[in-house]
Amino acid sequence: MRRAAVVTLGLLVGCSAASREPVPALATDACLDFGGDRADVGFDAVFVIDVKSTCAEVLGGGITWKQVAGAPLREQHVSNNGFRLSARTARAAALLPEPWPWGIVPVSPRTRGEVGLEAAWRDSAGHRMRRELRVAAVARSHGLPNTAVGTRALLGGEGWRLIESPPGASATVDVSDRHESLRPDVAGTFHLVDGRGHQLDLRAGRFDDTPLDCGRSGCHAEIATAARASPMASVLARGLRAGSVAHARGDYPRCALGCHAVGEPGIADGGFVHVATEMGIAPDAQTTWEQLPAALRRQGGVGCLACHGPGAVPEAAARWSVLRSDVCAVCHDAPPRYGHVAAWRTSRMARADAAPRTRSQQPCVRCHTTWGSLASAQPGASARRPPDADDVGPIGIACVACHAVHEPGTAQPARALLRETPVPTVLGDILPTARARSGTCLACHAPQVDGAQPFASAAALWLGRGGIDPQSGAPLRGAAPHGLVDGGCVACHRAGPPEIERGAGHAFRADRSACRACHTRELPLEDLRGRAQALWRRLVALTGLLARDPAGAEPLHAFVTGVDRSRPLGRAAWNVLLVLEDRAAAVHNQPYARALLDAAEKAVDLAPAMREPRK
Amino acid sequence: MTHPPQRERGRIRTRFAGLPRAPALLAASTLILACQRNAPAVPERRFEWPVPADDGDESCADVADLRACWRAGNAHVVVRPLPGYPAASAMGWRCIGAGRDRRCRDRSGEAPRFTCDGSRCSQRHARLPDDGEWSCADAAGAVVCTGGGEAAGVVAVPGRQAAGWLCGKRNHGGETVCVDLSPDFPDGQPRGWRCRTVHTGAATRLCERDPGAHVLGDVCDRQRPCVDGSQCTAGRCVPDLPRPACFFDGDCVGGACRFGTCREDRP
Numbered sequence: 001m002r003r004a005a006v007v008t009l010g011l012l013v014g015c016s017a018a019s020r021e022p023v024p025a026l027a028t029d030a031c032l033d034f035g036g037d038r039a040d041v042g043f044d045a046v047f048v049i050d051v052k053s054t055c056a057e058v059l060g061g062g063i064t065w066k067q068v069a070g071a072p073l074r075e076q077h078v079s080n081n082g083f084r085l086s087a088r089t090a091r092a093a094a095l096l097p098e099p100w101p102w103g104i105v106p107v108s109p110r111t112r113g114e115v116g117l118e119a120a121w122r123d124s125a126g127h128r129m130r131r132e133l134r135v136a137a138v139a140r141s142h143g144l145p146n147t148a149v150g151t152r153a154l155l156g157g158e159g160w161r162l163i164e165s166p167p168g169a170s171a172t173v174d175v176s177d178r179h180e181s182l183r184p185d186v187a188g189t190f191h192l193v194d195g196r197g198h199q200l201d202l203r204a205g206r207f208d209d210t211p212l213d214c215g216r217s218g219c220h221a222e223i224a225t226a227a228r229a230s231p232m233a234s235v236l237a238r239g240l241r242a243g244s245v246a247h248a249r250g251d252y253p254r255c256a257l258g259c260h261a262v263g264e265p266g267i268a269d270g271g272f273v274h275v276a277t278e279m280g281i282a283p284d285a286q287t288t289w290e291q292l293p294a295a296l297r298r299q300g301g302v303g304c305l306a307c308h309g310p311g312a313v314p315e316a317a318a319r320w321s322v323l324r325s326d327v328c329a330v331c332h333d334a335p336p337r338y339g340h341v342a343a344w345r346t347s348r349m350a351r352a353d354a355a356p357r358t359r360s361q362q363p364c365v366r367c368h369t370t371w372g373s374l375a376s377a378q379p380g381a382s383a384r385r386p387p388d389a390d391d392v393g394p395i396g397i398a399c400v401a402c403h404a405v406h407e408p409g410t411a412q413p414a415r416a417l418l419r420e421t422p423v424p425t426v427l428g429d430i431l432p433t434a435r436a437r438s439g440t441c442l443a444c445h446a447p448q449v450d451g452a453q454p455f456a457s458a459a460a461l462w463l464g465r466g467g468i469d470p471q472s473g474a475p476l477r478g479a480a481p482h483g484l485v486d487g488g489c490v491a492c493h494r495a496g497p498p499e500i501e502r503g504a505g506h507a508f509r510a511d512r513s514a515c516r517a518c519h520t521r522e523l524p525l526e527d528l529r530g531r532a533q534a535l536w537r538r539l540v541a542l543t544g545l546l547a548r549d550p551a552g553a554e555p556l557h558a559f560v561t562g563v564d565r566s567r568p569l570g571r572a573a574w575n576v577l578l579v580l581e582d583r584a585a586a587v588h589n590q591p592y593a594r595a596l597l598d599a600a601e602k603a604v605d606l607a608p609a610m611r612e613p614r615k
Numbered sequence: 616m617t618h619p620p621q622r623e624r625g626r627i628r629t630r631f632a633g634l635p636r637a638p639a640l641l642a643a644s645t646l647i648l649a650c651q652r653n654a655p656a657v658p659e660r661r662f663e664w665p666v667p668a669d670d671g672d673e674s675c676a677d678v679a680d681l682r683a684c685w686r687a688g689n690a691h692v693v694v695r696p697l698p699g700y701p702a703a704s705a706m707g708w709r710c711i712g713a714g715r716d717r718r719c720r721d722r723s724g725e726a727p728r729f730t731c732d733g734s735r736c737s738q739r740h741a742r743l744p745d746d747g748e749w750s751c752a753d754a755a756g757a758v759v760c761t762g763g764g765e766a767a768g769v770v771a772v773p774g775r776q777a778a779g780w781l782c783g784k785r786n787h788g789g790e791t792v793c794v795d796l797s798p799d800f801p802d803g804q805p806r807g808w809r810c811r812t813v814h815t816g817a818a819t820r821l822c823e824r825d826p827g828a829h830v831l832g833d834v835c836d837r838q839r840p841c842v843d844g845s846q847c848t849a850g851r852c853v854p855d856l857p858r859p860a861c862f863f864d865g866d867c868v869g870g871a872c873r874f875g876t877c878r879e880d881r882p
Contacts, residue, residue: 206816220767233768279728289772297746300769301770
């Protein structure tokens with residue numbers, strides 16, 4: 001089972017951890033033509049693999065087939081002594097949850113219905129040979145409205161029709177397995193309209209036809225400089241280097257071309273594998289970066305087009321889609337080996353903007369949307385704001401909110417390409433290691449100094465910062481015993497689905513086993529939350545703050561409007577909110593949370609008169 | 616259709632002329648036979664072969680199927696040594712470097728072969744000076760490129776820049792101008808083709824059969840003058856000393872840019 005998974009993912013996004021078992025080198029090795037991988041045979045579609053023999057000696061043998069990856073194939077049938085295999089791919093509904101998002105439907109390795117097949121040829125004399133083939137229902141897609149020629153684009157919505165095509169195009173909207181799609185056959189813009197009259201402009205092009213002059217001065221020079229230093233851009237160059245870990249595996253780059261180079265293997269899209277094939281070069285040849293032809297080096301590595309797509313960039317109104325996690329998912333959503341996106345989807349980050357008002361209202365957007373998060377540091381990112389339309393669903397706090405793949409002005413990329421985010425002033429100094437790994441969390445998990453009320457407080461509690469002495473108005477600081485934890489937030493929030501090999505930490509679940517490094521026994525946790533809720537009710541009665549049950553499921557910051565920090569009771573309310581906003585306050589920093597509540601309670605007790613509670 | 620390999624013609628004289636020239640098929644047979652006793656020794660397949668040239672202290676370069684050197688601005692033709700066996704593709708050998716460091720590579724090892732349809736051939740992903748962004752044009756059998764901006768998101772290869780190209784800073788605009796005086800041709804023969812480079816997508820070199828095309832390396836005499844920017848030397852057309860600095864005439868004070876060099880720069 002384990003091996004099967006490894007083989008599957010080896011196609012797209014990874015290589016086996018150990019060397020593959022050796023395949024005997026036979027003189028007949030070139031005698032069987034399996035026809036290469038099938039990258040786009042359609043959903044619920046029958047496919048046939050006819051193995052052609054180019055040498056008479058292999059006809060005396062037979063081929064046995066084994067499915068080594070993916071969901072079991074349906075209607076599998078082997079004939080002609082194994083030289084023919086037919087089967088039916090999975091249904092779309094089994095892979096892509098409905099309803100599909102409007103427009104170009106993103107497809108990841110997980111949702112493309114890929115299966116891995118192993119063919120073993122053997123003859124009576126004991127000669128044998130083994131081949132691996134991959135078959136997928138559909139090519140991967142970032143979900144952007146610019147795609148490679150030859151790549152089928154699944155269309156979310158209904159009633160699609162082409163209203164204008166580029167010259168020479170013959171592509172039509174295809175309906176298969178109840179779903180509509182378009183496979184652009186020439187470069188240019190395909191103008192589509194759905195049954196509701198909504199228009200979609202799909203720009204198509206070959207990867208190798210797309211200029212890489214993004215870095216021209218006056219355009220994206222800084223971004224291009226940063227991209228060049230990115231480990232994503234150099235991943236193939238480094239992997240081909242003699243002595244590299246990847247090189248030592250023996251199956252590199254064959255096992256990784258789907259993700260360490262541009263393009264979809266098996267599609268005539270002008271990507272690395274396609275161009276290599278056109279040039280008569282084995283794309284999986286073990287060569288060096290320097291000896292690759294320049295045309296292949298341009299497609300090698302995760303360059304601009306790997307994420308932004310080929311052809312022209314999408315029209316301005318559609319550029320928001322590059323913020324979706326689906327862009328990264330074309331490689332990082334391949335569980336169980338690569339489960340970064342799958343793990344993230346289980347987190348609350350993925351649902352941060354599920355409530356419609358968090359997608360449109362200030363100040364919610366700063367920490368509930370990806371575009372808002374980016375725009376808080378880079379105002380230009382506001383242009384990536386998705387339209388307020390029903391068919392644009394939640395995006396969540398997606399990958400690029402925390403990871404900057406080409407941060408302008410960055411000569412040396414940060415570890416894991418983590419975005420450099422200013423630490424909120426309320427937090428003061430933190431350990432460099434914690435900042436390096438968790439700095440990006442802090443901006444949205446700490447109160448803003450000038451905020452009307454604390455929207456989040458976990459980082460403030462963790463570092464013993466953010467409170468205010470109700471009487472004097474001076475900062476109320478406390479010890480930060482967990483501030484010394486190496487790695488900061490992610491030192492504990494590192495757990496995720498156990499079946500995922502890499503990237504499980506992107507579920508950001510607290511790993512209680514991390515506590516045992518210091519705490520040999522489980523410490524008793526006070527009911528600080530219950531105490532804070534009781535205090536909040538008293539404060540509501542005293543100050544006339546918006547009355548709401550603090551024990552509700554939704555965060556209090558979504559309802560509280562204005563805390564007057566110029567008065568003792570307002571400052572007390574601020575402290576109580578700090579505790580209420582952090583459901584794990586007792587874990588993050590129990591002594592400090594207790595001190596906040598003590599101070600607040602003292603202020604409440606000193607209040608001159610208790611007002612009547614609101615009816 | 617890949618153009619069939621053809622025997623290289625018109626070489627002046629090669630230092631390693633002892634081994635017979637033959638089509639690629641024969642070369643393959645030779646490689647196999649090399650394992651047999653008494654078979655001639657054939658080098659193993661590798662990236663490049665050292666083929667020194669007797670350049671002395673002059674500036675020299677391969678020009679079409681010649682090798683030219685320039686002394687005080689005056690060109691003269693010298694021996695163009697080549698490996699003593701055919702290249703794997705019809706495009707032949709591409710040699711770079713000078714003097715003892717000169718070495719030859721099979722052209723098809725680093726540039727795609729041409730595909731031909733009748734008298735028209737195209738080379739998709741044409742050879743460029745380096746991994747950067749270039750705009751190229753053909754000029755009488757030479758290729759002149761301008762640009763050189765780094766390709767975004769591509770890991771450049773240090774030291775690989777402009778191998779076989781002669782480059783200089785363009786007079787206007789800060790770009791680089793590079794000249795390839797011995798570019799790829801479908802059959803390895805510079806004469807008989809009229810080529811151009813298009814950039815509507817990936818850089819593609821298009822060549823059409825044209826026996827009347829005038830190119831560098833042409834035979835010349837009083838009745839058969841050379842194309843502008845070249846001089847008739849030893850009966851062959853050789854360009855003036857290359858000093859790449861221009862792409863358009865407007866890049867030159869004198870208003871004449873030939874093979875990437877301003878005519879007024881000619882000593």
